[in-house]
Amino acid sequence: MNRILIFTALIFFFSGKVLAQHASRGQKLFGECAACHSEQKGVQSIGPDLHGVIGRKAGSLEDFRYSPAMKRSGLTWTPEAIEAYIADPQKVVPQNRMPYAGMADARDRADLVAYLKEAFK
Template sequence: MLDTMTFTKIVGSFCGALLIFLLGKWGAETLYHVGGGHGDDHAAAYVIDTGDDEAAEEVVEVSFDELLASADAGKGERVWGKCRACHKLEAGANGVGPYLYGVVGRDVGAADGFNYSGALSDAADVWTPEELNAFLENPRGYAPGTTMSFNGLPKAEDRANLIAYLDQLDD
């Protein structure tokens, strides 16, 4: 069934197909070649001014203490909407997360009746505004292994407003 002539035809057809494929690839590269390779000394046809040459405006870094001093608890209440799915503000009323009534100044991991994951054991002893700021910025980075799935609040103003809101709620 399979003689030498048939085998030669099959191998020849594969070699021919490969040759056509390689020639097509070479022709496409030659036709659509964009920059790179042989002497990149050609000039652009036109230049678009993007303004990158201008000096960038300097961003003034404001310390967290200054942000906290000027924080707006009303705006913090709006930020609290991101937290209310898992946390409650009533003392002793735990949800998926521990209650946050009186959290500012409270011992870390001290919410009565809440079973903590243990990831906060290496954290600070007390939830100071600075510790809360660090935790709220990146909970998993602050306490690796925490079961809190929240990604954090990237804006320092939002964190300061939320901490001011939480601080005003306790006695």
């Protein structure tokens, strides 16, 4: 019984460290996004700020001019929606204005989403 408890505790301990490593890698990947998106709330650039993006309704920041396609998309930016969108923005929201071909590597996408979750808790 004690071995099971110790094993379980170790899994939780190391899974937190792994998540932190993924978020750290995701922060580096965010450099691609930072060319157009800010991490600071209310600071708009070519694209809307991504501060607190997880859980936000797509096209909802009042001080950014979204495409009609994004406004009517009905998306909420869940981790899964973000991952699908950055894989192929035009597939998820056809006729959106984001000039990005997509992030092909699934691990990169997962790490970037991990960073967005950790950075804006």
